[in-house]
Amino acid sequence: MGVLKLTKEKFRKVDLINRISGQNVYDCYQCGRCTSGCPSADEMDIVPSQTMRFLQIGEVDKVVESNTPWVCLTCLICSVRCPKGIDIAAIMEALRLVKLRTNYDFIHPNKIPEEDLEELPPIALVAAFRKMTP
Amino acid sequence: MAEKPRIGVFVCHCGLNIAGVIDVKKVAEEAKKIPGVVFSTTYVYMCSEPGQQLVIDSIKKYKLNGVVVANCSPTLHERTFRNAAARAGLNPYRVEIANIREQVAWPHEHEPEIATKKAIRIVKATVERVKNNMAYVPYEISVNKKALVIGGGIAGIQASLDIAEAGYEVYLVEKSPSIGGKMILLSETFPTLDCPQCIETPKMTDVSQNPRIHLMTYSEVESVSGYMGNFKVKVRRKARYVDVDNCLGCGACVEACPVKNIPSEVDRGLTNRRAIYISFDQAVPLVPVIDADHCIKLTYEKKVAEGKIKRRSKPGTVKICEKCQDACEPKVINFKDTDKIEEIEVGAIIVATGFDLMPMEKLPEYGGGKIPDVIDALAFERLLAPSGPTHGVPKRPSDGKIPKTVVFVSCAGSRDPAHGVAYCSRICCMYLAKQAMLYKHAVPDGMAYNFYIDIRSNGKGYEEFVQRVREQRDLIYLRGKVSKIFQRGDKVVVWGADTLTGQKIEIEADLVVLSNAMVPSEGAKELAQKLRIPQDEYGWFNGAHLKLRPLETVTAGIFIAGAAQFPKDITDTVSQASGAAAKVISMFAKPKLTKEPLIANVDTEICAGCGICKEQCAYGAITIDPKKKVSVVNEALCEGCGACAAVCPSGAMQLRNLNSKQVIRMVEVLTEDY
Amino acid sequence: MTIKIPYYPGCTLKTTAKNFEDTAKLVAGVFDYEFDELYRWNCCGAVYGLSEDNVMHKVAPVRNMLRVKEVGEKRMLVLCSMCFNTLKRANYYVRRNKDKLEVINAIMYLENTTYDGSVEVVHLLELLRDEIGFDRIKKAVKKPLRGITVAAYYGCLLLRPSEIAIDSVEQPTVMEDLVEALGGKVIDLNVKTECCGSYQTVKRKDIVADRTNFIIGEARKQGADMLITSCPLCHFNLDRRQKEAKKRHPDFKEMPILYFTQLMALAFGFEEDKLGFEPHYVDPRPLLKERGLL
């Protein structure tokens, strides 16, 4: 892993996440409650509270490249229980958007099996495309 | 000031606090140009001994009849310089402070030029004010050398004992049937593990035996009037239905009572009590009380009195229960007892009303009180207490089994601004460590988990204690705030995390102990209104200054002690209680009290008696003379806040040394072009 | 007298959740409510956009508010939890951010009117609880739901964030109260506010199958025979993904998932063919027959 070198430039990407999400990652005092309640925590490369911490130390790329924002369910459990009132789900959205805004597709409509397309309710498809395609 | 003004201006550097921003030399130079100023200078620390001497010498040398000190906030050093002036023979009320630190240097740290200009303006305005300052002498008031202590927990007990020890009388008012407060409910106390039975009970006995302490349990403060040194207090002595003076405390009545299912307050609902009950074995006084809401006889009589039911036989011929009365040997039970109002007169009041725990209903994600085996930490204290319902070996409420897995949850409601309480409750880290340790003593094969966010152990011996606890086997500390607690079969599931490893954690527990946030005790708000003392946004009582006057309230003669001010442990509570008692004792030790003369004053020639000022006065200091139809200011009650003067439509009400002429002149100077 | 209420269906109630819409109309009819479907409604976007620097995702939900204004009405009834959440959140947002509302109005410049934040978004459960009332519901019951134990499942979107919650965020009871009014036995489901896995159902069936296994497993342990919901996506995930749940968790046992409106229609005595059980993956009929309710 090596030593993490911190420079002022690293933290400008944090500003971007704060701007997209409308949150301030430095509000987080690392209580871990977002992780405690997260239904997807065991699927995540980096759990929500550690995602917040990596952001605080400027490691934006690390969390953007992790699977974390893509397995988030946007269930908002973290957001309603965060003692600091941080909308962590909005941070997850910002992390997705950083990628999506480079015209990145996390899911491809034409790769969804035909039989799934037939049975999936429209809200499932619309929601997934909204969250995971540009 | 009838004579020609001869004013001196003293500009303080406050080290670099002021001089680092403001050009103090320039301020002094400009001050010298103001008509009426005959001397000005600067000094590095004006409040220091040589600084004060400089002021004194200059007053004498230049025959000054007014002084302006440009330094920090008047709350800090106004008195210092007024006293210095008095030592030089100048009336202290001819001294005023120009605050150029908090109001100039600090807020304008990055704009030194603007700061210097603003400082000069403020000095100029203050000089104008001093030109019209009158000389006054403080009032003298007599003191009634008796104290009232409200709240009979460890804070109130300690304060009462200290004051009584010094030779003064104390009324100790406690709303529950016994003194002892929260401390007496505890199992053992951190970090030394003494039990309250060993260390608090003797103090409770001392209270009951001290002839100078008038113990008024099952009583509440009804109203307070008067002022420092001379308060009049009405105390409601709630009907106890038992004669306190002649009861033997044998408990035969309790045994006889057929109503057995009232959740016990002391055991936090873990056990039941009767309708007539003694709170706990060491209660002081050891006298039962009848709970009128649940007593068969009293509820019957109440319904008859309200006309809801008809009495079937002639009064006195048929017994309605009355089993306790039958069982009572000395015949001290009186069903006709009523609330009585007792009036007492005291010179000082100590508020020691303590705390409560945030109710479970406010923690819905932790079950909101619906899961029987999720309990608050005070309930667990009872389960660990040798004198408690399970004799020190915890048994869980749902089925009475000894819990083999216990989860302790820190910060249940505390440090959570998004859900209401932003502060840290300060003692939970310590008592949870203690509880985990005691649990392991009681159930050696048990497993204990403690979810925490940060460990706060900043007291003598505290960190060592926590470290000792954490080193134990099968007592696991997990760093993460619990998100959800729910029932699964006969287990309680806890969802937490260990942020140090990045793990979400699930534990199936037998019992969960929450460290509910500490909140001000019930009734604190009403009491604050009766006493006219301020509370913070959460309802804790505010001291006059957080650091320098933590025990005094802004209302002279009223002091605070213990957790009523903010969460604190027993050590701090007892220290504060003794401190508040010392404040009272030093007040009583003086033959007379002095009071600031800078209060409101009515020009009765102009006053029309409209009474608007009376509405505004937060201290109840203003009355309207019914005959003369003019406003009258009670000199002892007035705190000189000026609210009345500000609203007086005719200008009859003026504040001494800050009258409207002075204010207008100051505003003129402040807004002059410069 | 019939009360007509402006009604926003959303895409899914016209397709895979037609049975939700149909049974909702039936039960509302019992209390003389008629759903007045909005003319020219458009997809709400299904999920609320959480970014602060882009209002585009809020245009679609807000545009639907204009449809309500156009017919001179003040409120909009919604059944689908997802649509409800998206519409109510967008509405809440523009009420609080007048500047953003202006931007959105500017984007919708071809519309005849502008939006002002005045429309109320109402969920059918709120209508049942606050306007119709459980007493009237109790009186309308023809076939009390004796013999079954129901778990009420809320999921995320009726409750979070707290600003738009229709009930207590952590301990909601509206559906439990409803089942009791229908004469049924209802458990206090310990995981009623947990997430079903939502849109991950498209790419990560495994996640959703595990959630389904977990939620239904907890309901089972508490003694439930069936589970009710108000969200077509929750319904799909909890019902259809039982197939995958069974594969991944050998001891998983199936459980029928119903819309609360289906349960109401049953209790109000509607015929079996009106209850819309055909499309269900786990057919509720055998259970209901066994318990003498069909």
Ligand code: SF4
């Ligand atoms: S719950 Fe909030 S404060 Fe706690 S770790 Fe997560 S983001 Fe930070």
Ligand code: SF4
């Ligand atoms: S919104 Fe995402 S990160 Fe937050 S609890 Fe739900 S799944 Fe976890």
